[in-house]
Amino acid sequence: MKGIIQENIKKVEQVIDESCKKAGRNRGEVTLIAVSKTKPVEMLQEAYDYGCRDFGENKVQELVDKYEVMPKDIRWHMIGHLQRNKVKYIVDKVYLIHSVDSLKLAEEISKEAVKKNVIVNILIEVNVAEEESKFGVSCKETLDLVRKISILPNVCIKGLMTIAPFVENGEENRIYFSKLKELAVDIEHENVDNISMEILSMGMTGDYPIALSEGATYVRVGTGIFGSR
Ligand SMILES: *Cc1c(COP(=O)(O)O)cnc(C)c1O
Secondary structure (H helix, E strand, C coil): CCCHHHHHHHHHHHHHHHHHHHHCCCHHHCEEEEECCCCCHHHHHHHHHHCCCEEEECCHHHHHHHHHHCCCCCEEEECCCCCHHHHHHHCCCCCEEEEECCHHHHHHHHHHHHHCCCCEEEEEEECCCCCCCCCCECHHHHHHHHHHHHCCCCEEEEEEECCCCCCCCHHHHHHHHHHHHHHHHHHHHCCCCCCCCCEEECCCCCCHHHHHHCCCCEEEECHHHHCCC
């Protein structure tokens, strides 16, 4: 097995390079998040040794367990649904929480961040495709939520995140990625204090080249790096 993960990352990196070139974008604008949920730390270590410093997890306990044993220069991304009662375990460990979709959750993050004297960077999760099974706010609700969260202490909105539908052909998701980009531009024009729309977290193994052509700054790749779960 040794070597496969590094081979996979190399391939993903090549696709990112090509996608950026095609879209006329600077590779430096894009960060690859290695989505390591359910995978053992040995596999994460292999990705780390290749140079990965951004890892995505979707469960609080798993993130904390891996945080304890992995090198301290890793940037941990919380990409899964977050329950309010678990916020306290991760506010001082995560680099970015991608999955904030309610004022109540943001208030809890703010409260715990003040207690621990840290600033927590967050993204608003938008259910662009309006899938019943998915978390996230609708496009219509997003600006109002951004305004309400923007005044909370120690929490800072950096952009938007979406999880596109599971499709055979990633091209089908282009419309959702372009909608998220458009929403970010619209919100930027509102000049809300203390927030930015610099991060667009969108695109997974099946569709990240499409997301990159529509402006993604973070792509979240799991299967394409670590294999199927
Ligand atoms: C699991 C997961 C990913 C990675 O999915 P792959 O299809 O394995 O690349 C990305 N984003 C979120 C929010 C996830 O839960």
